[in-house]
Amino acid sequence: MITVESLTKHYGGFTAVDDVSFTAATGRVTGFLGPNGAGKSTTMRVMVGLTRPTHGSVTIGGERYGDLGNPGLEVGVLLDASAQHAGRTGREILTVAARTMGLPVSRVPETLARVGLTESEAGRRVRHYSLGMRQRLGIATALIGDPHVLILDEPANGLDPAGIRWMRDLLRGFADDGGTVLLSSHLLHEIEVVADDLVVIGQGRIVAQGTKADLLASTGTLVRTPSVADLARALHEHHIVTHPTDGGLRAETEPGVVGQLALHAGVPLTELRAAEGAGLEEMFLQLTADTARETDAHEGAAA
Amino acid sequence: MTTTTLPRPATEPVTPARHRPRTTRPIPFGRLVRVELRKMFDTRSGFWLMASVAVTAVLASGAVLMFGSEADVTYANLSAAIGVPMAIILPVIAILSVTSEWSQRSGLTTFTLVPHRGRVLLAKAVNTVHVGVAAMVVALTIGAGTNLLGAAAYGIDPVWETSLTDLSHIVLANVLGMAFGFMLGLVIRSSPAAIVGYFVYSFVIGNLLVLLATSQEWFADINRWVNFQYNQTYFFDQQIVAKDWAYLGVSSLLWLVLPLVIGAWAAMRAEVK
Secondary structure: OEEEEEEEEEEOOEEEEEEEEEEEOOOOEEEEEOOOOOOHHHHHHHHOOOOOOOEEEEEEOOEOHHHOOOHHHOEEEEOOOOOOOOOOEHHHHHHHHHHHHOOOOOHHHHHHHHOOOOHHHHOOEHHHOOHHHHHHHHHHHHHOOOOOEEEEEOOOOOOOHHHHHHHHHHHHHHHHOOOEEEEEEOOHHHHHOOOOEEEEEEOOEEEEEEEHHHHHOOOOEEEEOOOHHHHHHHHHHOOOOEEEEOOEEEEOOOHHHHHHHHHHHOOOOOEEEEOOOHHHHHHHHHHHHHHHHHHHHHHHHHO | OOOOOOOOOOOOOOOOOOOOOOOOOOOOHHHHHHHHHHHHHOOHHHHHHHHHHHHHHHHHHHHHHHHOOHHHOEHHHHHHHHHHHHHHHHHHHHHHHHHHHHHOOOHHHHHHHOOOHHHHHHHHHHHHHHHHHHHHHHHHHHHHHHHHHHHHHHOOOOEOOOOHHHHHHHHHHHHHHHHHHHHHHHHHOOHHHHHHHHHHHHHHHHHHHHHHHHHOHHHHHHHHHHOHHHHHHHHHHOOOOHHHHHHHHHHHHHHHHHHHHHHHHHHHHOOOO
């Protein structure tokens, strides 16, 4: 589990991250979503001790990253796939990582195979790698220590559709096996297909967070109950379409109707509210548009 | 009997067997030293820099044999000739071992796997001394071989007037040059800028100070106390007395120790972009 508490980072007069708090839960994929320059990378750099926060803290499984004995065996990190010595071969970069962690070098070919880099590709110098190959090598570096947490900054960049599919399955499997995954992206769709939880950031501040199901539910009612099946049956008898969400249902009707039917069916509710999820995409577009406008304005001023 | 099975809350799934949190032991320093040593050799440029120690030692001593006369074939001459390329190559090796983490941005991985930069930098410093001493042993051995070869070619007895103490001074002078390069790497953290900085230091600044000393009497008195470059290179080919050690020690405070402290402090904080 990753816990970010009241994290703030100033660079001179510029506030890159402004009082950010969230958790990435164990067994789940948490998507960290925001336009370019929103503060995602800075937050992730603070997580792994590369950048000192101005205020606040990050803990991983209750410990500061810098206090982990051999962090590579606990947290797999990929911040920038291009940040490698261009003159090393892919195999050598992975070997250096394995040696640093104290792992047997037999892990190197295993891990290369796991991320789909061939022997001949691994023998090439990283200077000649495509971005997709660099991403695979970066993911290999993150995975080789068999960690229980993954922190990946824009890992899908440069991957082809098959690669994105592979990445999605890999992260899903990692979380299903009890790992914690935090991945960032500036593309809503990319995150939507794999994340369980979403944290949306814009201009250094968190603008939305919650389960993907809650945030993306477009219309209708969100209802939670310990007796999901009973409630679904009651709603279906009245021809109300339902969609399962985490611990509850999204029903395509008004909250009042759901409440009335639940009362008749004798189903206890733990939560009942209007779904406001349609807002997410709009909000994200708004965030992106704001950033884009600023960029245009800067470019306009420069020209 | 009625049992109510509550669905498990979504945020607290039972952790399956794999990917369980575990406690790991700190990375031993010896391992960091071995990894950092490997990183000095494992790129094409690193490999050829190391190889050039032997190659230029052969070329420099070969040049003495080919273009010199019978009287030039002495171990002192040969080791002086070999010293010229060493004084250029070894500091560059030291510089690149530090600056590549920033210039090539590999520090992003290095400092994430080892979130204690001081230990990484110390491992690099240890290797700088290791490599400096090992390279000089190789170079001086090549010089000794050439001396035997030259003596045999001219049909004379080989001349070995260079003492073991002289040799250790030559090694020390080179290691100090590497230490200076290492310091520049920490302070500047950019490969080309640090290399240029080293050449400015070794070919311009020392000589300028000597020039100043010959024209200004007040500076002549203090030159040896402040001119680290002069004192360092003095160890290559002079008889060393106690006072020379004092000059070296005092001038190194200003030129080496203080900037090393400042550079280490800066490198501990500098972001790897």
